[in-house]
Amino acid sequence: MPQLNGGGGDELGANDELISFKDEGEQEEKISENVSAERDLDDVKSSLVNESENNSSSSDSEQTERRPQPRADLESYEKAREYFTEALRRQQDGGFFKSPHYPGYPFLMIPDLGNPYLSNGALSPSARTYLQMKWPLLDVPGTAALKDSRSPTPGHLSNKVPVVQHAHMHPLTPLITYSSEHFSPGTPPAHLSPEILDPKTGIPRTPHPSELSPYYPLSPGAMGQIPHPLGWLVPQQGQPMYPITAGGFRHPYPALAMNASMSSLVSSRFSPHIVPHHPHGLHQTGIPHPAIVSPAIKQEPNGELSPAANTKSPVPTKKEEDKKPHIKKPLNAFMLYMKEMRAKVVAECTLKESAAINQILGRRWHSLSREEQAKYYELARKERQLHSQLYPGWSARDNYGRRKKRKRDNKTDSTPEDFSAGNKKPCVQYLPQEKMIDSPASSHGSMLDSPATPSAALASPAAPAPTHSEQAQPLSLTTKPDRHHHFPLLSKPSSSSCTSSSSSSSSQPTSSSGSQSTPPLLSRPLPLASLHASLFSPPSPFHQAAFHSHHALFQSQPLSLVTKSAD
DNA sequence: ATGCCTTTGAAGGGG
């Protein structure tokens, strides 16, 4: 709420970001993975750094590599996102966004194409909605947006996926990126206009990029018709997902006439209307929320939806309920970051496994400057807000059970004793020296919390010398400690485990008891990189203070390898 | 074919 208005924040001053970010980044990268990996990281790192300075350079190349081949629609889509992401960074660095309080936001908010929340692709339309909705929430400064508006290249449209289009739209987009899933290429629009169908998928594309533009990716089904910006509202099936209050949606967009770039901007504008107008309640009433997807529908990419799709039947009735449309959780700051950076890391590194990549990303996350993190935190906040507005009745619990329960037992396993030291995230284990290098320092940065006032956080000058921590820091191999535990397990005090250190106390002797001599216990051998990657877990963003202390901890910290105690 | 692994953060339930 408030945020919406104020934009929350405001304050995120992004200006400073670069500076700190760079320094930290360098270090972190070094640490990164194995030798080879390290290099990669370096590159990555450097690329990041450079990005600010050089806009293009590495990133471009990377992008190029990836994008070239669109494997699947989805993939291509994502890649595009990534691509944008990089661009985003560049821009940010460039100061592109400086003006706006939320530098990235406006752009970021740009919808991915898919519905972020819907797990099933089918709903894609909803996704769009969601995205649009976002815009409104964000108070995006129209002007700013416009600046960039240069429509990148509509060419992407070629893919059936509207998503792609979005990507082009703004580099920032990536941040928000939602899963490509949504895309439901499959959802064929019942009535799509003949405008453009993808030969393969048959998905309709809008002829005018401008219209379609990112904002309205026509999803196959969704639009059905048209170019109407609101088109997304329409459910794949033909019926409008929501009964949207007509008022809002109906407004015709001026955008239609606009260029793609413009349209995007425009869309943002109107979207706001929608939101407000929309009573959240609508969906709740039982109406299928756009965002909601019924599992059944999970369409595969393409066309499968036939029956369902075609059936415009609005009647969700039982099925839906049974299936419960699965509304995904909004992505948190780190997730947003992962989406954005994953491609990059993958490109740089040889690693392909997500687990390993994620470890690296986790490290990098810590290394991010506050500003950088703040951006993501804010984005995440906004998304949460948006999500709440869109799905007022939705609860994270609703999704429980979808996945198999993870081994919750794990925790039991862990012997209490172990905990003391490192359990949790054992954060620190030894990694090869190299890794260590990185500075947790970033820790500082990492902390930003999403609190409403990021600025405050930012304010802190940070700059604690990262070095010490780095040196001393032991690496933690986090193989798989208990997953559950994360911080919580550790008692707060100790929790610090790794990083954290808890906070306050600067020193935590923690007994290091735990030393870890043991190697991680991965049941499976993880790639070296993964090991290296391991870092400590980050302290909660909220505790900035913790940062500072945290280095001390590191030193003392024993390595705890927490293997998976599971059992 | 399905789930695991891994990361951080958020949310909610239970004690």
Add this chain to the structure above:
DNA sequence: CCCCTTCAAAGGCAT
């Protein structure tokens, strides 16, 4: 109020 659990993304790998 604190702790714990689950899910969000992603993709190779294991089962």
